[in-house]
Amino acid sequence: MKHRLAVDPIACTGHGICAEMLPELIGLDEWGYPVLADREVPAQLGSLARRAVRLCPTLALRVEAANADRRVPTGGTAAQPAPSRGTDRSGQRR
Amino acid sequence: MAPHGGVAAPHSPAASGRHRADLLGRSSRLTAGWQDATGPASLREHMDRYGPVPQLGTGRRGVLIDAVTQAGLTGRGGAGFPTGIKMRSVASRRGPAVVVANGMESEPASEKDKALLARAPHLVLDGAVAAAVATGANAVHVCLPRSRDWLVGIVADAVAERERAGLDPVRIDVHDLPHHYVSSEETSIVQWLNGGEARPTAVPPRPFEKGVGGRPTLLDNVETLAHVALIARFGPAWFRQAGQADAPGSMLTTISGAVSAPGVYEIEVGTTVGDVLALTGLHADAGPLLVGGYFGTWHDREEVAALPMAATGLRAVGSSPGAGVLIALPAGACGLAETARVLAWLAGQGAGQCGPCVFGLPAIADDFSQLAGGRPKGPVLDRLERRLGTVLGRGACRHPDGAVRLASSALTAFAADVKSHVSRRVCLSARHGQQRGPLLPIPRPADAEVWQ
Numbered sequence: 001m002k003h004r005l006a007v008d009p010i011a012c013t014g015h016g017i018c019a020e021m022l023p024e025l026i027g028l029d030e031w032g033y034p035v036l037a038d039r040e041v042p043a044q045l046g047s048l049a050r051r052a053v054r055l056c057p058t059l060a061l062r063v064e065a066a067n068a069d070r071r072v073p074t075g076g077t078a079a080q081p082a083p084s085r086g087t088d089r090s091g092q093r094r
Numbered sequence: 095m096a097p098h099g100g101v102a103a104p105h106s107p108a109a110s111g112r113h114r115a116d117l118l119g120r121s122s123r124l125t126a127g128w129q130d131a132t133g134p135a136s137l138r139e140h141m142d143r144y145g146p147v148p149q150l151g152t153g154r155r156g157v158l159i160d161a162v163t164q165a166g167l168t169g170r171g172g173a174g175f176p177t178g179i180k181m182r183s184v185a186s187r188r189g190p191a192v193v194v195a196n197g198m199e200s201e202p203a204s205e206k207d208k209a210l211l212a213r214a215p216h217l218v219l220d221g222a223v224a225a226a227v228a229t230g231a232n233a234v235h236v237c238l239p240r241s242r243d244w245l246v247g248i249v250a251d252a253v254a255e256r257e258r259a260g261l262d263p264v265r266i267d268v269h270d271l272p273h274h275y276v277s278s279e280e281t282s283i284v285q286w287l288n289g290g291e292a293r294p295t296a297v298p299p300r301p302f303e304k305g306v307g308g309r310p311t312l313l314d315n316v317e318t319l320a321h322v323a324l325i326a327r328f329g330p331a332w333f334r335q336a337g338q339a340d341a342p343g344s345m346l347t348t349i350s351g352a353v354s355a356p357g358v359y360e361i362e363v364g365t366t367v368g369d370v371l372a373l374t375g376l377h378a379d380a381g382p383l384l385v386g387g388y389f390g391t392w393h394d395r396e397e398v399a400a401l402p403m404a405a406t407g408l409r410a411v412g413s414s415p416g417a418g419v420l421i422a423l424p425a426g427a428c429g430l431a432e433t434a435r436v437l438a439w440l441a442g443q444g445a446g447q448c449g450p451c452v453f454g455l456p457a458i459a460d461d462f463s464q465l466a467g468g469r470p471k472g473p474v475l476d477r478l479e480r481r482l483g484t485v486l487g488r489g490a491c492r493h494p495d496g497a498v499r500l501a502s503s504a505l506t507a508f509a510a511d512v513k514s515h516v517s518r519r520v521c522l523s524a525r526h527g528q529q530r531g532p533l534l535p536i537p538r539p540a541d542a543e544v545w546q
Binding site: 008009010011012013014029030031032033035 | 296447448481484488490
């Protein structure tokens, strides 16, 4: 089964242990919070990924099935379509 | 399509459903009779206008869900999710469900939910009760901002009127929640109703799976429920007489800024942005438009004038009608300064839970303020663009995404201003016209620490 990393951003307090364990897939932003690579966990990193999950002091990091369906009903003003990362409205890279 | 609704005459109580539906027309459905109204429609006035909701017994539970699905109604709170699918998701789960009517309207530039509840509270309540019967719910919660106690009073009076008439098979409770920007988010409302704080929670589970009291919960914007009330009466074919095949029905919009007649208008979904603005008397010298509110996007008028005011039509330029907000920037106003003020406010309106939002939004707002003020520290534009990319998509709710979206669109729509501001020259817009006072409304900070 294919897996991806996910973080609960509310639980995460930015200890940064995950980025030390798994720099291949996890970087830190300028405030020390993890930025996860937008790709599957390669098989050879599986055990390191599970270790990073176990070591997270706030239990914020998890490994989940890569095909988990994220398209579910949403509502409220806080749920508009997101802009595409790093592109402007004409779709060109800025 | 006059401000605050159409000119539908009061109907005789004997009018048939068909006759009533014809009188409503295509853009004075929710707003019928508003022009003559001095207060909320009483239950009697409401029934005279729209007629009774047909009894949809539990044995025919699926009838309304089918009708709403066929009507193609989408959520009017901003997300635009198909309402029929959402209703079916809730109805298909085990055990009694809960219906929540979301009247929080935390978008400062939107007034439509407030206007609707203040004039036609029974239409919203009809829709909530019909949705409850259809989804097998035995409780309806109406959630309103605590800062609008007058509105809470109107809705509570309407509920009392219905109780005296013995109208509804389910109990309706009216609640007043703390009015933070993120408190209108569905998970915030569910958490508050469950005794917690009105802050977003991590998902899953989504409210439709496990919401109020752990039960499947249908949470819809109040305008969406008002449309449900009309679909229950007049059917999906009638609903589709207005709007477009892929964006049917009517919608409420709030239009402000450089227009002669700002206010709440009901329009057919898909009316072009240009036509909507023409209704309101757009000033000839108006500047770019903010489409969709404070989580929306800035655009040149020419870019969007011919596009339909619908999610399907605006997607082409990366925009969305959101909760139906259009703001025209007046000549002489600086779009960067306006955006900077809104970003500073949004930065303080987060729930304070997720690091990228807690630290990222104030940093972005500060960068933007340096840009707008023409006093950049270091390579502000590079720093800002990097931070916008970093913060996007990393909150539990979409609050940071909304702020990023607004900021990114401002950098594009006001590209010429950005250039002149960065090179520390004076603001082009301010130089062209007279200096303007602030345009975009910033709500007064109220009980900032109260989330319960």
